[in-house]
Amino acid sequence: MRFFSALVAVLAAPVQAEDLTVVTWGGAYEAAQQQAIFAPFTEATGIDVTTARYDGSLTALKARAASEGWDVIDMLEPTAISACDAGLLARLDHAALTEGPADFAPAKLRECSMPQNVFATVMAYDPDAYPGIKPTSIADFFDTTRFPGKRAIRKSPDDILEWALLSEGVPPAQVYDLLSTDRGLRLAFRKLDQIREHIIWWQDAADPPRLLTEGRASMASGYNGRFFAAQQSGKALSVVWDGRIIGHEVWSIAKGTDAPESARAFIRFATRPDSMARLSERIPYGPARQSALPRIGLQPGTGIPMRDHLPNAPQHGPNYLVRDSLWHSHTADLRKRRFEAWLARGGDGG
């Protein structure tokens, strides 16, 4: 395997040295990627990586990709599926990109995307806000009587609808079945109604830890890696793993890329098990490949064993939901419509 990885790197090297624009999410995540993937890639191939940031939305992709010369894009899997359907991404030849497609299971190699890491949307709280009884379950997120205070939530129907049903005691295996019905959506929005006046919306993934540590919110939804990074920098915040939603992050190539060869070389490099393990050592997002798991060691500098902090570590408990990316992509318009109606009307979610 190592030999093969080295071989891939060598083969990737003589590619013409066109610069590559990689679009990603900024903050602690981008910092980890810089060390684990971008810098080693440039070192191995001589191709310079310039980064751009976006908010992960399809709108941003449509508006900016061509004008800013995006090549490789770090995407949420459902967005990548939608973008692929909309013809915004290049089709990938997976056989040329990886030597071990089976190694990615249960993540899927889709038409326009290669799985790269596994992250979780989790809830976190400011421990100072709850000196007595601490929130322990996802239902507590919606219980403003027992746990008063502002809730910071991403301004999107993603994840929060799932949480609403999980907090009603719906088992994870049934959440998407129920959310697929009109009744399920109404129920979820009714749950959101209960915390309506307590919501602070966020749009940048770096916001939730900041909102908590600044005392502007008492609880927040956010990505586990960001909360981990905030804890590392000495911020007091606690993560509740109950009800975490596990999603896949993927690499895609913009349809109009001017550096397709370099883009493919980059994805080949970034989805090698050792690259994935390096990223997981810096930010607790799990590798999308099985063979990368045993390679994950201690975090450089701090010596924290990172495998314990990955979204799927066993001590986080059994109540988690794996995001159904295809469902998310195909229901994106419907959920957006209902979400905006709920925002606008303050009624029952339309």
Added chain:
Amino acid sequence: MVADELDHAPEVAPPAQRMLILTLCALGIGGAASLAAIALIEAVEWLNRVLLIAPRARVQYEDAGIIVPLATVCVPAIGGLIVALMLRYLSPLGRPLGPPAVIQSVQFETPLPDLRSGVTSTLAAMVSMGFGASVGQYGPMVYLGAMLGGVVRRLRLGVPNLPAIAVACGVAAAISTAFNAPIAGLVFAHEVVLRHYSTQAFAPTTISAVTGYVLANVIFERPALFLVQFEGVQHGHEFLLFGALGVLCAGLAILFMRLVLRITAMAAQSGIPQVLRPAAAGLALGLTALWLPDVLGVGKEALRFATIEGAFGAGELAVLVAAKIALTALCIGFGFAGGVFSPALLIGILFGALFWTAIDGTGALSTSGIAVYAICGMMALTSPVIGAPLTTILIVFELTRNYDITIAAMVSVVVSNLIAHRVFGRSLFDVQLARAGADLSAGRDRARLQAMPVSTCLTGDIIVATQDTPVDEIHARLDSSPWSEAYLTDSDGRFTGVLSRSARKPHVPNLQFHDGTTVLEAMQALRGFIGDAIPVVHRDTGTLIGVVSEASVIEAYLDISQSLRREENAVL
């Protein structure tokens, strides 16, 4: 003593071999029935996905214009047509099979209907459910398990009662797999199918049930059907409410069962050709589903919503209960293949939720929340339909793993079961069987006596003469025989009378049986009878078939009693 008799019977294998055979049969049938049940569920789920019956598939085409409404109306109707054609051209019996056929086979020691009818029925059930008909999966799964167990009947393995036990094993594994509930599977096989608790049957069915559970739960890791969080019953008065819910559920269950029977009986008079009847039911279902999508298919989503406070309004619940009862009766009555078990679960849980909503709406009584009432309603409605109070109580226990909720459900279940049994009958299956001439309501011994025609215990070597034979000649034949009566016929073999040794003239006896007379009827008629034997004549032609002596009727009765006693007390 009985055991000794058995051991010495020539066709019976030695005990160690019997034990081995029973164990291997239990493992083999349990594994096969469980895998078949999982395959059936998977196939139905797959069909539901690709045919846009499952909400999770439908929602992804929400914005694709006419596709979802079109599928809603057309898919069940097309499914109905396929089912009708399958049953007509592939099944020798031409009708779907379910638990009644299984019960009949085991209770009357007869083989199940032919394999081809069974397989067609299973595939027709798969199509019915896959295309969204309002019918249940457990009936077909029970039949599938029984059918796999029934294969053992063909092998001569030297174990008494094996055919019935093998069928019970298949049933236990199917239910165990379906609900992830091995104890309920085991009890269902005894309570509904075997109706006794011999050690010989108990051990293998347990092995089968556990095999099913291990396959479903440990190897395939199938999700539990139902998970409910419940903190316990908080108020004593709620047990009265559970009882009251049981009473109401009994009424609703009786209504449901009567409607199923009524529509089944009336289907022939509907004027719709048989091959189009399921399609007509499917069309009615599809049109209803346009504004009430919850009625489509098995209704897993509605089952879950019913345990969540506020998911349904009271009006929605009432409409849905009524629609589900009517459409299920229509689908089954008009010839879709499938069961009543899971529709009963759904109707019951919705009704339980409605009951709670009504109580909670008055504000007069405090309650422990909707979940416990929904589950009480679910089981209190199902128990009378399938005739299995103990099974339903155990299903609650194994599904929820919650002791408090089980005790609450127990109250509703027994009340409901008691009333429905008294007013309607032991179960829908038993009433269907009784209407088909196999009445089990007064016990298995009586049912078997009733199923046995008296013509099977005719006495041989009797003296028959035509009526123009000289009397002296007949007397001479009587003198050289143990008989005191001769039976006379005309030249066409029609019975005309009896000539006794002491009489010169024949007389017509006041007691005659015909070929349809059962051993039970004969026993009752024989009270106070004096004479050699009773003539048995052909009902239509009056031809003498033979005679039965009082002794041979009693012998038949004793044989049946003894075989039942042996079966019920068998150890190995």
